[in-house]
Amino acid sequence: MAKRKAPEESIEEPVEEHTGESSGDGYVEIKMGGGWYMTISLAHSDRFEKEYVELAKERGGMKKSRFNLNPSHVRMLGEALIKFADDNEL
Numbered sequence: 001m002a003k004r005k006a007p008e009e010s011i012e013e014p015v016e017e018h019t020g021e022s023s024g025d026g027y028v029e030i031k032m033g034g035g036w037y038m039t040i041s042l043a044h045s046d047r048f049e050k051e052y053v054e055l056a057k058e059r060g061g062m063k064k065s066r067f068n069l070n071p072s073h074v075r076m077l078g079e080a081l082i083k084f085a086d087d088n089e090l
Contacts, residue, residue, distance in 0.1 A: 035059050043068075 026042030039056045053074050056066040069077065084090075 032057075039063075042071075 028040045030038040030040075032038055037058045039054075039058055041054050041056075042051060043054045044051050051071055053069045053071055054066055055069060056063045058064065
């Protein structure tokens with residue numbers, strides 16, 4: 001697998017340029033290839049009356065797997081992913 005390191009300035013670019021679609025209303029879709037998409041969306045639980053961030057893997061409009069994340073941990077996850085990518089030269 002070829003490895004490349006993204007330039008520093010690419011981190012500051014708008015999400016739309018890297019992800020395919022972003023409507024600005026709490027939804028981002030990242031095209032992964034082979035018909036797969038990673039979606040990140042804000043959702044609300046009626047049962048617990050709280051907001052959460054849903055990370056899902058979709059294909060053909062059907063969610064194959066998903067993970068719910070407390071909104072207070074989103075920035076920490078993003079920073080950890082960037083650090084992981086930098087440490088592993090991804």
